[in-house]
Amino acid sequence: MPPNRKSRADQKKLKVAEKHCRTALSKTKISSYDYTINPYTGCQHACVYCYANFMRRFSGHLQDAWGSFVDVKVNLLDVLRRELPKSRGGIIWFSSVCDPYQPLERNYRLTRGAIELILDYPKFSLSILTKNALILRDIDLLEHMKDRVDVGFTITAFDGKAQTTFEPLSSSFEERITALGKLAEAGIDTWAFIAPMLPYVTEEKLEEGLTRLAKAGVKRLLTDRFNARGMIINQTLQAYKKWRPALNLEEVRRLLWNAEDYYRRLDRRIAHAWRAATPNAAHEAVF
Numbered sequence: 690m691p692p693n694r695k696s697r698a699d700q701k702k703l704k705v706a707e708k709h710c711r712t713a714l715s716k717t718k719i720s721s722y723d724y725t726i727n728p729y730t731g732c733q734h735a736c737v738y739c740y741a742n743f744m745r746r747f748s749g750h751l752q753d754a755w756g757s758f759v760d761v762k763v764n765l766l767d768v769l770r771r772e773l774p775k776s777r778g779g780i781i782w783f784s785s786v787c788d789p790y791q792p793l794e795r796n797y798r799l800t801r802g803a804i805e806l807i808l809d810y811p812k813f814s815l816s817i818l819t820k821n822a823l824i825l826r827d828i829d830l831l832e833h834m835k836d837r838v839d840v841g842f843t844i845t846a847f848d849g850k851a852q853t854t855f856e857p858l859s860s861s862f863e864e865r866i867t868a869l870g871k872l873a874e875a876g877i878d879t880w881a882f883i884a885p886m887l888p889y890v891t892e893e894k895l896e897e898g899l900t901r902l903a904k905a906g907v908k909r910l911l912t913d914r915f916n917a918r919g920m921i922i923n924q925t926l927q928a929y930k931k932w933r934p935a936l937n938l939e940e941v942r943r944l945l946w947n948a949e950d951y952y953r954r955l956d957r958r959i960a961h962a963w964r965a966a967t968p969n970a971a972h973e974a975v976f
Contacts, residue, residue, distance in 0.1 A: 703733060704758040705793065713762070713769035713803070714776055722816065723779025726769070726789075728799035730760040733791040734820055734859040737928040738845070738885055740916040755924075756857070759793055766802045778812025783819075790821040792858065804830045811837070818843060818882060820859035822868040832875050839878040841911075842869055847898030851890045854932040855925075862898065866905050873906025884913035884975075886955055887925075888944040889936065896962045903967035910963050914952045914976040915945050922946065952976065 708730070717725045732739065735756020783789040789800040804827060807813050814837035817824065824831075824840065831838055842865045846852040852862055860868070873879050881902050883891065902910070915925075922945055929941050944951050956974050963972050 702757060704753065706758070706760045707763045708760045709764045710762040710768060712772070713765045714772045714781070717782065717785060719782070719785070721780070722782040724776070724813075725782045725785040726765075726803055727784045727787050728762055728765050728789055728797070728803065729784075729787040729791065729793065730762070731758045732756065732787045733759055733793055734788055734856055736820075736845075736856045736859065738855060738887065738915060738921060738925045740918075740921070759787075759791070761793065761797055762799065763797075765799050766806065769803055769806055773806060773810050773813070778810070780814050780816055781807065783815060783817045788819050788821060788859075789817065790819040790823040792821070792823070794821075795823060795826075801827050801830065804834075808834055814838065817841065820856060820865065822860040822864040825868050825871055828872065828875055828877075831872070831877050835875070835877045839880060840869075840872050841880040841882050843882045843884055844898070844902070845883070845885060845887060846890050846893065847895060848890070848893040851893055851932055855887070855890065855928050866901055869902070869907055870905040878909075879905075879907050880909035880911065881907050882911045882913070883959060884911070885915040886912060886952060886959075887915060888941055888948075888951065888955075889933070890929075892955065892958075895959065896966075899959065899962045900966045903963070903970065907970070908967070909971045910959070910973070912956050912959055912972070912974045912976070917946045 713726055714724050715726070716723065733756065739755060783800060794800050804815065807815065808830065815834070816839050818841045820843050831840065844862065844865065846855055847862055849861060869879050922942065925945065926938050926942060929936055929938060960972050963970065
């Protein structure tokens, strides 16, 4: 796999703690899923706009920046092994408040271990959402259950500089495209989640990016808008300043905070470009 783009010095700042969890398979109120599994608390990708930032309040990390800590649920597989036979079947989402394939997964292998356990229970299907091409490591497992698994990649920025500014330790767009193509070639259902749609950022190279997603075999596209909250919006604006210093940040703030018409226009632009790139594919706005 390609090396992560952050320096070793940056990675050494990451606080990693091994914790024990009481539950592994959590019920979720998200309508598309029945359960969620989060092998980690916190996310090494350090995306500036991440809605899961709120987990800092519930994990003893209120003073830590999002992306600077990860709690590893080292007993997750033991707990899941007990829960699976007792639970009703349904759709399991990997993951709701972390990326199941963030770089630490390379060594801890909790996501892989969970999939191995779930393989033995046909009553469960999986929906995996990630930003990391590390998922290709587990393509052997996914091929064994391709009739009950789908894999989505989140795409916020198609432009390389924007992507490294807003999503510092995630896989590049090029790596995600390659991963989607290989998964599709293996017969695994793939999709893309354009989220959050960020003013100016997502628009950069938009049509080209959507065409490349279509060529990679993606058949389904979902979109969502930015989830505006005080702390998240401030650090997102700081990323805008780093990406494009000449931008009017007050105008960006307005668009991020309350610009329903803008998001509807952008979503229509995405839908039009997506239909042009792949006429028979699906598109859904979830906001």
